[in-house]
Amino acid sequence: MTIKPPFFEIGPKAFLYGEEMLKLAKAADKASAKYDVRIILTLQPTDIYLLAKETQHVLIFAQHMDPLHIGRGLGSILPEAIKAAGAVGVMLNHAEKPMSISDLNKAIKRADQVGLVTIVCADTIEEAQAIAHFSPNIIVAEPTKLIGTGQPSDSQYILKTTSAIKKINPAIQVLQGAGISNGRDVYNVIKAGAEATGTTSGIMKAQDPEAMLDEMIHAVRTAWDEIYNQ
């Protein structure tokens, strides 16, 4: 399973849920169609059902799932339940929800069984390389040092991480995150060679999140067209 590049991930974490999240999801749905850019929304599990039903273009992901099988496990998040609710993918191993090596390996296998796209977070280049051996669909290469600095990854880091990951498994897609605060940052990251990027705080903390979302998705398209469609 691959997502046609360019794509963009919005991580509302525990900032947005319910009605407000639905509103942002509809704006993302519109922007996705308008600019022909795939948008991943990583949601609170309670929002998956409604948002999957109320949107057409965005890709609904869970923020986490456990590697358990149908049966016991009260309080765990079951892969089959996420899928049944309408999710097409799941994020794993975010810095705020770290997984053990063995659980991550199993969760990626469970996602493959159930038919969920996996987007896995890595803090360093070595972690990205390590995770590549588990064959997720997408790796988020997010240099921890840059998170919250408003300073996006530079061209050299982007090329270095992308090539390190693809050398191990060329089928893995790479999302370059961290430090995205406006359309200009998005433009620069895509121009530097990324096939995808994304943000949480850049949108959550914007005065007008929907306007910022449109600006960013527009920037993805502009940068992408300047490289590939001229």
Next chain:
Amino acid sequence: MTIKPPFFEIGPKAFLYGEEMLKLAKAADKASAKYDVRIILTLQPTDIYLLAKETQHVLIFAQHMDPLHIGRGLGSILPEAIKAAGAVGVMLNHAEKPMSISDLNKAIKRADQVGLVTIVCADTIEEAQAIAHFSPNIIVAEPTKLIGTGQPSDSQYILKTTSAIKKINPAIQVLQGAGISNGRDVYNVIKAGAEATGTTSGIMKAQDPEAMLDEMIHAVRTAWDEIYNQ
């Protein structure tokens, strides 16, 4: 917040989700109205929205939530998100999802802020007494030794745990669990003085879960009426 006794909790854990869970929830909805018995369903978070919308009488609970506040916390389950999806309560500290003392204390306070009923599990009488100091709405007194034995708590244990908890906080309701496998067990527990009971495996592993559910809820009503309505 109190739930009018008698009541009954069904814990589908990670056994049931989606369409099958909806079907069982509708049967529970019918049984709740038919026998005038409150039924708590503790669901996978992804099922909360749909089942809250599609049912009228059952009480939709989450299986777990984290004590975090709106903001960061990717992969955590936000109290406000559960509530917004339609849950009226949350289970905490099940043996399959143990919480630290401090997190449990905070989660109960968060539930109170947000307006969610709390049902908290205790493995032993001392744990039930300890938890009573955090003032949850309901405590599940489930002697670990009896889980899966098909042997329900006896009258003496029921009176002992109930009085131990109520001595600390008389407003806390007590659910007597463990070892319920059919209507007869349910009848015996309620007759022994419980205001509530419940089961996971008794229904999940029944050949006809919906028929078993009806049998059990009927038994709650019969036993209750024999004590209080004659």
Next chain:
Amino acid sequence: MTIKPPFFEIGPKAFLYGEEMLKLAKAADKASAKYDVRIILTLQPTDIYLLAKETQHVLIFAQHMDPLHIGRGLGSILPEAIKAAGAVGVMLNHAEKPMSISDLNKAIKRADQVGLVTIVCADTIEEAQAIAHFSPNIIVAEPTKLIGTGQPSDSQYILKTTSAIKKINPAIQVLQGAGISNGRDVYNVIKAGAEATGTTSGIMKAQDPEAMLDEMIHAVRTAWDEIYNQ
């Protein structure tokens, strides 16, 4: 098992270990004898053996142990191993090493079996009351709000927590912590009615930790004598 009051706990956490810890332990040993005040040292597990051998008066405690039994459990800290190395007690449930309700309950039982004194941390009055039902030997009542403020608990808080705990189990000893930065703070806490107090940062961050230790233990004795020995 009770510790003759007044007593004092020093928590080197991960600040001190090895030679430097041994040096501080010897100073504590001297102060304990000089002022007839019991001193608990909560150590890194690797320091237990040597310090138990090289000291005579201080009470050697582990910082944590797991509730497991002899057998499997690589990487866990076995109660019997702590005891065999020379510890007389163990701290449990510190805010930096929180335990689940069930594990804490089991660990206290294991300590009783093995013959280790338990000193259990509580963040709030409700948590102290909850923990009292597990019958540890000592509860540390440390209002989280005051940690690191350099502002010790006041007389009212001390009486309130002590009475709340003793009402549940009068055999439990209460250590009043948080905000101790010098001999004056120690004096005030003991004069306010505490039978024990302690500090980490007050000693670890002092310019001359051994001089500060002597000052604090001297203050315990002075305050205690003013109340009970005149």
Next chain:
Amino acid sequence: MTIKPPFFEIGPKAFLYGEEMLKLAKAADKASAKYDVRIILTLQPTDIYLLAKETQHVLIFAQHMDPLHIGRGLGSILPEAIKAAGAVGVMLNHAEKPMSISDLNKAIKRADQVGLVTIVCADTIEEAQAIAHFSPNIIVAEPTKLIGTGQPSDSQYILKTTSAIKKINPAIQVLQGAGISNGRDVYNVIKAGAEATGTTSGIMKAQDPEAMLDEMIHAVRTAWDEIYNQ
């Protein structure tokens, strides 16, 4: 840091500690010298100091450590404290003490800083490859399926894992574990091309652990000489 092959790891887990562990360590010390085979003992942290002092040839390892730095972290195991107590290495990520990807990466870096040899456990070939990117000194390739079966890894598995790991980082040494119950198993694993093997249950559950230890270390030497010293 490399350990001169052939070598052998004995993991007493929480089976042995104190006097009994010291007795086994002395037998291991003798066998190590007698057969010129390096022996790693992974110990409860409380045993490190004494056993490091009382042995000459065995390599004293901790069963686990946390990636923290000197400072706060009560209840954690500080790398510097392990080293100061006399350990020369540390085991990480055993199936009974799983670590997050990020913590494992950091713990290996901390071990390098402090000067501790790292021996890291992997459940599957992909996990071994992943871990190889963090450059530990030794990887334990232990197919989970074989643990406790009394059936050691076969020649093909040994060659496959060794080459998969060395392809990523040829400096990493590979220990082939799982299913070792007597000298014959040890002989077969070394003859199949392993540079190291080891056992927990094979020795812990033997009627005469010290005799079994001697038998196994003898087998290492015999097999090794048949390959390399003839």
